[in-house]
Amino acid sequence: xxxxxxxxxxxxxxxxxxxxxxxxxxxxxxxxxxxxxxxxxxxxxxxxxxxxxxxxxxxxxxxxxxxxxxxxxxxxxxxxxxxxxxxxxxxxxxxxxxxxxxxxxxxxxxxxxxxxxxxxxxxxxxxxxxxxxxxxxxxxxxxxxxxxxxxxxxxxxxxxxxxxxxxxxxxxxxxxxxxxxxxxxxxxxxxxxxxxxxxxxxxxxxxxxxxxxxxxxxxxxxxxx
Amino acid sequence: xxxxxxxxxxxxxxxxxxxxxxxxxxxxxxxxxxxxxxxxxxxxxxxxxxxxxxxxxxxxxxxxxxxxxxxxxxxxxxxxxxxxxxxxxxxxxxxxxxxxxxxxxxxxxxxxxxxxxxxxxxxxxxxxxxxxxxxxxxxxxxxxxxxxxxxxxxxxxxxxxxxxxxxxxxxxxxxxxxxxxxxxxxxxxxxxxxxxxxxxxxxxxxxxxxxxxxxxxxxxxxxxxxxxxxxxxxxxxxxxxxxxxxxxxxxxxxxxxxxxxxxxxxxxxxxxxxxxxxxxx
Ligand SMILES: Nc1ncnc2c1ncn2[C@@H]1O[C@H](COP(=O)(O)OP(=O)(O)O)[C@@H](O)[C@H]1O
Ligand SMILES: [Mg+2]
Numbered sequence: 342x343x344x345x346x347x348x349x350x351x352x353x354x355x356x357x358x359x360x361x362x363x364x365x366x367x368x369x370x371x372x373x374x375x376x377x378x379x380x381x382x383x384x385x386x387x388x389x390x391x392x393x394x395x396x397x398x399x400x401x402x403x404x405x406x407x408x409x410x411x412x413x414x415x416x417x418x419x420x421x422x423x424x425x426x427x428x429x430x431x432x433x434x435x436x437x438x439x440x441x442x443x444x445x446x447x448x449x450x451x452x453x454x455x456x457x458x459x460x461x462x463x464x465x466x467x468x469x470x471x472x473x474x475x476x477x478x479x480x481x482x483x484x485x486x487x488x489x490x491x492x493x494x495x496x497x498x499x500x501x502x503x504x505x506x507x508x509x510x511x512x513x514x515x516x517x518x519x520x521x522x523x524x525x526x527x528x529x530x531x532x533x534x535x536x537x538x539x540x541x542x543x544x545x546x547x548x549x550x551x552x553x554x555x556x557x558x559x560x561x562x563x564x565x566x
Numbered sequence: 567x568x569x570x571x572x573x574x575x576x577x578x579x580x581x582x583x584x585x586x587x588x589x590x591x592x593x594x595x596x597x598x599x600x601x602x603x604x605x606x607x608x609x610x611x612x613x614x615x616x617x618x619x620x621x622x623x624x625x626x627x628x629x630x631x632x633x634x635x636x637x638x639x640x641x642x643x644x645x646x647x648x649x650x651x652x653x654x655x656x657x658x659x660x661x662x663x664x665x666x667x668x669x670x671x672x673x674x675x676x677x678x679x680x681x682x683x684x685x686x687x688x689x690x691x692x693x694x695x696x697x698x699x700x701x702x703x704x705x706x707x708x709x710x711x712x713x714x715x716x717x718x719x720x721x722x723x724x725x726x727x728x729x730x731x732x733x734x735x736x737x738x739x740x741x742x743x744x745x746x747x748x749x750x751x752x753x754x755x756x757x758x759x760x761x762x763x764x765x766x767x768x769x770x771x772x773x774x775x776x777x778x779x780x781x782x783x784x785x786x787x788x789x790x791x792x793x794x795x796x797x798x799x800x801x802x803x804x805x806x807x808x809x810x811x812x813x814x815x816x817x818x819x820x821x822x823x824x825x826x827x828x829x830x831x832x833x834x835x836x837x838x839x840x841x842x843x844x845x846x847x
Contacts, residue, residue, distance in 0.1 A: 400761070421765075428763035440755045455764035499762065 350409075351376045351507065351538050352397060357406035359392050359562075366392040368562040370406070374540060379533050379554030382542040388559040390542035394509045397540070398430050399423055411506065428456055431500030431537075435512035437492045439484040439499075445471070446480040449499045456503065470498040474528055490521025497528045501537075508532060510541040514548060522548065570748055574780065577744040581784025581829060582791065584733035589792050589817060589825050591726050596821070597814045602719065611677040611689070612643075613696045614704040619673060627701055631677055634695050636688055638680045645671040672703065734832055737784070741777050741836025749773065749840065774837050781833025785826035789817070 352374035359367040367389045374380050382390045395401040396408060399415060408415045411429065418426050439448050446467055453463045471477040474494040484492050493513060500508055510529065514522035526548065533539045543549065549556060558565040613631070624642055631640050648671045653663055677696065679689065689707055697705040749756070759769050796816050803814060817825075 398761070424760070424763045424765040424768075426763075427761065432761055438754075438758050438761070440758055442755070451759065451764070452762045455759065455762055455768050503763070 349375045351378075351411055352540075353407075353409040354396075355407045355409075357396065357408060358404045359389070359396060359401065360404045366562050367396070370564050372557065372564065374538065377533070377536055377538055379530070379539045379552070380541065381549060381552055381554050381556045382540060382559060383544060383549055383556055384559035384565075385544055387561075388544075389562040390544070390559055391511050392562075393559070394432075394511050394540065394542055397507075398427055398432060398509060424455070428503055429506050431503065431505040431508045433493070433496050433500045433508065433510040433513045435515040437484070437489075437496045439492055439495055441483060441485050444481050444483060445476065445487075445495050448484065448495060449502050452499055452503045466502060467498075470502045473501070473531075474498045475524075488521075490517050490524065493517060493521065493525055494528070497525060501528075501532050505537065507538045507540065510539065512543055512545075513541065514543065514545055519547070526552075570751060573744055573747060574776075577740050577780050578784045578787065580740045581737045581781060581832070582787035584737045585785050585788025585825060585829055586791050588730050588733045589789055589821075590795070591729060592821060592825070593792065593796065593817055595723065595726060596817065598719070600815075602716070610707070611679070611693050611696060612706045613675040613677060613699075613702045614672040614706070615674060615701050616703040617672060619701045621673075623701060624673075627699065628675065630699065631675060631696060634692060636679050636692055638678045640678075641676045643674045643676055645669045645673050648672075648674065734828065737781070737829065737832035738836045738839065741780055741833050742840040743836075744780065745773050745777055745837050745840040746843075748776065770837075770841050773841060774834060777833040777837030777840075778830050779833070781830040781836075782826065784833075785829030788829070789822055789825060792817075 350373045352372075354370050354372045357367060357370040357372075358365060370393065382393060384390055392401065396403050396415075397410065399418065403415065413426070440451070443451070449467045449470060450463050453466060458466075468477065468480070471480055474497055476491060476494050476498065479487060479491065479495075484495065487495070497513070500510075508529065513525050513529070517525065522545075529539055529541065539554075541554075615627075619627075621644075628640050628642065631637060646669065649663075649669050652671070656662070675696075677692070679692065693705045693707050696702055756769055793816060800814055800816075
């Protein structure tokens with residue numbers, strides 16, 4: 342990844358702290374993430390990787406410091422604006438976070454329904470991303486009937502269906518076998534090629550060494566140079 | 567949602583029972599009012615004239631009374647006619663009357679009211695108006711018991727309103743409770759919806775639909791049960807000897823619509839109160 346010029350940052354963190362009570366989970370983080378970058382946030386378990394991602398999508402509030410995303414200061418975003426702000430992201434979790442009582446189709450369609458898209462568009466778009474992740478046959482299945490790898494593909498489909506600028510992936514391969522993990526990584530790389538910024542948190546050594554993207558290393562809440 | 571079937575059923579049954587009790591009351595009230603107003607059709611006001619009132623004044627007085635609000639017709643009962651009917655009623659004690667040199671009874675007007683304007687206040691107002699005429703010495707509007715009955719009836723109606731409020735609140739409360747439990751049971755789902763950018767309104771909408779549906783189903787079920795009970799009672803009355811006294815009817819359509827509407831509102835309100843507390847992060 343070549344160095345970008347300074348107008349190209351999509352995410353900027355300045356001296357960011359996150360404390361849970363008295364415990365500091367992130368300590369003085371200053372970090373720029375560039376448009377269309379594929380960034381790996383690495384570090385041992387408990388280092389603060391998930392916390393860093395949560396601060397970006399306002400899953401947690403920053404304790405101190407400033408975060409700018411696409412020019413927006415996150416401290417200025419009101420509660421009412423959060424839903425609209427979050428539509429900028431596609432988020433992928435280690436535990437998939439699919440709704441077990443909705444079908445695969447409904448789980449993915451939810452993103453577009455929530456942003457008020459037309460039914461005909463939703464129908465077309467959801468089927469198209471299901472093909473992208475190779476799950477078009479499972480559209481009427483319920484997530485609990487699928488394997489972990491299949492569920493994660495659905496989660497990827499849900500993350501990309503709204504065509505977000507940024508994908509935040511928190512240990513997306515963490516509980517998958519290596520074949521499934523490869524499928525997920527390739528899907529993310531494809532979406533990256535189409536212009537998205539990817540921020541991926543992982544402690545998977547193999548994945549880290551196989552990846553070409555920029556890597557940052559967190560340890561006990563601090564960014565290691 | 568599947569595991570919550572029992573919860574839904576309990577809620578709907580509770581609302582149905584509330585609606586049943588309230589609308590049974592309304593039904594009773596409507597029919598009792600019908601019966602009351604048919605009794606009141608017999609309400610007459612007797613206006614007794616002063617002794618020195620000359621017969622020539624009668625027509626003018628009569629016109630004055632006819633022009634008063636709510637009067638249907640006025641009949642003159644002269645003291646001679648009054649004496650006649652008294653004698654007829656007391657024919658066995660006829661000797662009492664033989665010693666009378668002069669007729670002690672006053673001339674009187676018998677005033678009948680238009681049925682539709684009859685309520686107790688109106689009767690009293692009219693009686694006062696008639697009494698204020700200078701030729702009138704005294705006014706009597708017989709059935710005082712009807713007056714007492716009317717005030718009991720009014721009390722009863724107030725109790726009915728209070729009951730409606732209580733059951734409305736009970737319905738609101740049970741819906742609020744159900745929605746709260748539903749909301750907790752879908753906590754994970756709601757969290758996921760938030761993460762994919764769903765607004766509060768988007769998240770709340772299905773709960774409102776559920777609350778209002780519960781209200782609607784409960785309302786319809788309550789009215790339906792009442793109708794079944796009514797049909798049985800009405801069939802029994804028709805066959806019995808008191809059938810001529812009553813002409814009972816079911817709730818009119820606008821009342822049914824109103825009751826179901828209130829029930830839906832109760833569902834909405836329960837939802838509103840419940841979500842107001844719990845949706846904010
Ligand atoms: N909600 C929370 N409340 C309290 N402590 C938390 C919470 N979330 C994370 N932590 C703590 O913050 C630190 C960083 O956690 P996390 O960001 O999940 O690390 P990682 O994702 O790198 O494993 C850990 O020590 C963890 O125990
Ligand atoms: Mg983590």
